[in-house]
Amino acid sequence: xxxxxxxxxxxxxxxxxxxxxxxxxxxxxxxxxxxxxxxxxxxxxxxxxxxxxxxxxxxxxxxxxxxxxxxxxxxxxxxxxxxxxxxxxxxxxxxxx
Amino acid sequence: xxxxxxxxxxxxxxxxxxxxxxxxxxxxxxxxxxxxxxxxxxxxxxxxxxxxxxxxxxxxxxxxxxxxxxxxxxxxxxxxxxxxxxxxxxxxxxxxx
Amino acid sequence: xxxxxxxxxxxxxxxxxxxxxxxxxxxxxxxxxxxxxxxxxxxxxxxxxxxxxxxxxxxxxxxxxxxxxxxxxxxxxxxxxxxxxxxxxxxxxxxxxxxxxxxxxxxxxxxxxxxxxxxxxxxxxxxxxxxxxxxxx
Amino acid sequence: xxxxxxxxxxxxxxxxxxxxxxxxxxxxxxxxxxxxxxxxxxxxxxxxxxxxxxxxxxxxxxxxxxxxxxxxxxxxxxxxxxxxxxxxxxxxxxxxxxxxxxxxxxxxxxxxxxxxxxxxxxxxxxxxxxxxxxxxx
Amino acid sequence: xxxxxxxxxxxxxxxxxxxxxxxxxxxxxxxxxxxxxxxxxxxxxxxxxxxxxxxxxxxxxxxxxxxxxxxxxxxxxxxxxxxxxxxxxxxxxxxxxxxxxxxxxxxxxxxxxxxxxxxx
Amino acid sequence: xxxxxxxxxxxxxxxxxxxxxxxxxxxxxxxxxxxxxxxxxxxxxxxxxxxxxxxxxxxxxxxxxxxxxxxxxxxxxxxxxxxxxxxxxxxxxxxxxxxxxxxxxxxxxxxxxxxxxxxx
Numbered sequence: 001x002x003x004x005x006x007x008x009x010x011x012x013x014x015x016x017x018x019x020x021x022x023x024x025x026x027x028x029x030x031x032x033x034x035x036x037x038x039x040x041x042x043x044x045x046x047x048x049x050x051x052x053x054x055x056x057x058x059x060x061x062x063x064x065x066x067x068x069x070x071x072x073x074x075x076x077x078x079x080x081x082x083x084x085x086x087x088x089x090x091x092x093x094x095x096x097x
Numbered sequence: 098x099x100x101x102x103x104x105x106x107x108x109x110x111x112x113x114x115x116x117x118x119x120x121x122x123x124x125x126x127x128x129x130x131x132x133x134x135x136x137x138x139x140x141x142x143x144x145x146x147x148x149x150x151x152x153x154x155x156x157x158x159x160x161x162x163x164x165x166x167x168x169x170x171x172x173x174x175x176x177x178x179x180x181x182x183x184x185x186x187x188x189x190x191x192x193x194x
Numbered sequence: 195x196x197x198x199x200x201x202x203x204x205x206x207x208x209x210x211x212x213x214x215x216x217x218x219x220x221x222x223x224x225x226x227x228x229x230x231x232x233x234x235x236x237x238x239x240x241x242x243x244x245x246x247x248x249x250x251x252x253x254x255x256x257x258x259x260x261x262x263x264x265x266x267x268x269x270x271x272x273x274x275x276x277x278x279x280x281x282x283x284x285x286x287x288x289x290x291x292x293x294x295x296x297x298x299x300x301x302x303x304x305x306x307x308x309x310x311x312x313x314x315x316x317x318x319x320x321x322x323x324x325x326x327x328x329x330x331x
Numbered sequence: 332x333x334x335x336x337x338x339x340x341x342x343x344x345x346x347x348x349x350x351x352x353x354x355x356x357x358x359x360x361x362x363x364x365x366x367x368x369x370x371x372x373x374x375x376x377x378x379x380x381x382x383x384x385x386x387x388x389x390x391x392x393x394x395x396x397x398x399x400x401x402x403x404x405x406x407x408x409x410x411x412x413x414x415x416x417x418x419x420x421x422x423x424x425x426x427x428x429x430x431x432x433x434x435x436x437x438x439x440x441x442x443x444x445x446x447x448x449x450x451x452x453x454x455x456x457x458x459x460x461x462x463x464x465x466x467x468x
Numbered sequence: 469x470x471x472x473x474x475x476x477x478x479x480x481x482x483x484x485x486x487x488x489x490x491x492x493x494x495x496x497x498x499x500x501x502x503x504x505x506x507x508x509x510x511x512x513x514x515x516x517x518x519x520x521x522x523x524x525x526x527x528x529x530x531x532x533x534x535x536x537x538x539x540x541x542x543x544x545x546x547x548x549x550x551x552x553x554x555x556x557x558x559x560x561x562x563x564x565x566x567x568x569x570x571x572x573x574x575x576x577x578x579x580x581x582x583x584x585x586x587x588x
Numbered sequence: 589x590x591x592x593x594x595x596x597x598x599x600x601x602x603x604x605x606x607x608x609x610x611x612x613x614x615x616x617x618x619x620x621x622x623x624x625x626x627x628x629x630x631x632x633x634x635x636x637x638x639x640x641x642x643x644x645x646x647x648x649x650x651x652x653x654x655x656x657x658x659x660x661x662x663x664x665x666x667x668x669x670x671x672x673x674x675x676x677x678x679x680x681x682x683x684x685x686x687x688x689x690x691x692x693x694x695x696x697x698x699x700x701x702x703x704x705x706x707x708x
Contacts (some may be wrong), residue, residue: 001322001323003328006583006585008347008485008488008585008587009347010344011108011109011383012108015245016205016244016245016330019244019315019319020319021319021323030488031346031347031484031485031488032344032346032347035344035386040428041427041428041429042426042427042428043383043427059397059398059491060346060397060484062393062396062397063346063392063393063394063397063398063402063484064345064346064386064389064392065389065390065391065392065393065404065433066389067391079495080491080492080494080495081495081498081499083492083495084492084495084496084499084501085499087472087581087583088470088472088501088580088581093327093328093581093582094328094581094582094583095203095328095329095330095583095584096330096583096584096585096586096587097205097330098459098460100465103703105210105605105608105705105707106210107207108246112382113342113381113382116381116452116456117456118456118460127608128209128210128604128605128608129207129209129210132207132249137291138290138291138292139289139290139291140246140290156260156261156611157209157260157604159256159259159260160209160255160256160257160260160261160265160604161208161209161249161252161255162252162253162254162255162256162267162296163252164254176615177611177612177614177615178615178618178619180612180615181612181615181616181619181621182619184592184701184703185590185592185621185700185701190464190465190701190702191465191701191702191703192340192465192466192467192703192704193467193703193704193705193706193707194342194467198576198577200573200576200582206586209604210603210604210605211588211602211603212477212509212588212601212602212603213477213586213587213588215602215644216477216508216509216586216602217586219569219644220475220508220569220572220573222569223568223569223570223572223573224570224573225570226568226570227570227571227573227574227577229570229574230570230571230574230575231574231577235577237573237574237576237577239573258643261604261607261646262643262646262647263643263644263645263646264643264644327576327579327581327582328582329475329576329582329584329586330584330586331584331586335696335697337693337696337702343706346484347483347484347485348482348483348708349481349482349483349597349629349708350597350706350707350708352482352524353482353597353628353629353706354706356524356689357595357628357689357692357693359689360688360689360690360692360693361690361693362690363688363690364690364691364693364694364697366690366694367690367691367694367695368694368697372697374693374694374696374697376693395523398484398487398526399523399526399527400523400524400525400526401523401524464696464699464701464702465702466595466696466702466704466706467704467706468704468706477602479599479629479630479708480673481629481669481672481673482597482629482630482708483708509599509601509602510599510602510630513633513673513674513675516673516674516675517674518674518676519671519672519673519674520668520671520672520674521672522668522671522672524668524672525668525669525672527672548640548642548644548645549601549645551639551640551642552601552639552640552641552642552644552645552647553600553601553633553636553639554633554636554637554638554639554640554675554679555633555636555674555675556638559674559679588599588602588603588708
C-alpha cells in the first residue's frame, strides 16, 4: 500500500512508524511533530525510515517560530493545499499518529 | 519541602521526577501511571528515586484489571480516602505530572 | 453491491483518553451503517490491538464498579458477540509479559462463538494492507 | 495582610494542548485576584519554563497569522509587562540548542522593563521550595 | 474530484488537532473536493451555535459556516457525546447533523480518502 | 479541617483525569474538609445543566450535586472557556459559579493544599 502518516507528536509514535511496512511511505510532520524537522533542536532521538518521503507543514513550523533554515534538508516544507494533493494523488491510505 | 507527586502517565514524566529535590518525596501512581507499579508488565524502563515513598491507587489498578499480586512490593496500595490524609498530613505541596 | 473494509488500529492505553473505547464503539456501529447505504452495500470492520493498545485486552476490568462506566472489556466482548474480527498482537503481549490466559478471547458467557485472534504483527500488517481505509486510535 | 506565592511550572510543549497558555493566563490573572481577597492580601505568581516547556519561549511565533489565536509569546510578554517573574531553565535551553538570542526576554516594544531570567535548574528548584503552592502545566 | 472523510474527537479550543482538521477540510473544498467531517467526544462542541470569539481560542465556527456555503461540506456530531456534555439539539447549529457513529462508517464507505485524527 | 483547591481542564467524559478530581473532592468532603473546584478548558462543560447519563461515559454531575449539598463545596467554571464553546449562562447549573481565572488564584490564596491537574 501507499501510506501517508501524519506525525503530530514529537515524544511518541516513532515505535509505530518503525514497524509500518508500505510500498510507498510518506511522513508529514504536523502540530508538535514539526520539532522533528528542526534537526538542531536535538529533540529527535530517532531516525526516520530510510525510504520515507518526508514533509513538514509550514504553518505549524511558523506558529512555533521554527525558522525554515533550521529544517533538515531531507524535508519538503509544504502547505495544507499540498497535503490535499498528496493524499489524493500520491497515497492511498492516511493515518494520524 | 515535603512534596507529593501524582504520576498519571506511564510514557512520560520520569525525567521531571528525576530532577525534583524534596526533603520528603511521595509518588502516587494514578490513572495510567499505575502500570509502573506492575513490575512484570515491563512497561517501566525507569527507576523511581531511592528515597521516595511510593503509593498506587487501588481503583485505578482494578479498573485496568491489574491484579494486586502484580504490584511491586515497594508500593503501598491506597484509596482516595488515604490520598486525602496523605496530602493534608504528610505533605505540604502536591503536583500532577 | 459492495463491501468496504475498515481497519481500526488501537495503539493507545485504556481509560486515560477515550481513544480505544471510541475505536471499538465506532467499529461496532458498522452493524447499523446500512441504513445510510444502498441495498447490499456494507462496511466490515477489523479491530487490531498493537503496542500499548494490547493493555485494553486484559480480563477483569472493574471500571463500572469504580467509575460507573462500561469497561473496554465489555465493548470488546460486544464486538466478538457481533462476530467482528478482533486481532491482538502476539509480540506485544509477550513484550509486556501479558499471559494469554489474561486476555479477553471470547464472549462465551453471552453466547458468542467468535474468538479473538492472537496474531503476529506480520499478520496484522497484512490486514492493514488489505483493508480499504485505516483508522488509528 | 499577607501574600501567597504560587509557582506556575510549565513543562509542556506549546499549541498541541492548551496547558502552557492556561498557565501563563492564570498567572496573569493574579493581578485582579484582589477583588476576592481582604484588603492588603495578594497573590504573587512566578512562572518557570522547564524541560520541553522552554519551547514556549522562542521568539517569532506566528499563531495569529495561521490560526487566528494570540501566541504564547504575546502572553509571556504580557506577563513581563506586568512585572511578573519569568524564569527559563538554562540547561534545557542548552540541551535543545536554543540560543539565548532566540528567547523572549522582554516586552520592551510595549514599554516593559522587567526581563525574563535565564536561570539554572537549581535556582528554579529554589523557587519551587520557596513558593506556597506549585501548579504544574 | 474526490471525497474525503475526516473524523476527530479533539477539542475545538485549546488543542490544534481540530484546527488541522478544519484547515485540511477547507483546503480540500477549495480544490473542488467534497468533505464529510465527523465529530465525536469533545469535538462535538464545535456543533454548538453562537460560539463566542476570543483571540485566545481558535474560532473554527467561522470557517465551518463558509464550508457549509460551498455545498460540498457535511458535518455531523455524535449525538450521545453531545448529550452527555449537556449540549442538546436546541443549541446545535441548524446545518449540523446529529447522528450515531454509523453515520461516520457510512461516510467512510463512500470516501476516496479517510483520515481519523485519534487524539484526545 | 483543611481547605483544598483543585484545578482541572480535562474533559468530563472520555478521560479519567476529571474523574480523579471529583473522586478526590468527594473523599475530602466526606472527611470534613472544604473543597473549591476550578474548571477551565474542556472541563467547563461539567457546569452544564442536564448532562444525559450514558453508561459509556462518566456521569460526574451526580456527585457534584451531592457535594453542593454538603455546604463545603464550591465549583466555578472559566466563563470565557465556556462561551468560546457556545455554553452560555442559560445552560449553566444554578449552583455553579461563572468567573474569570482570578477566582482560582484567590481560591489558592485561601487553600491549605492546591492541586492543579494540568492534563488536556
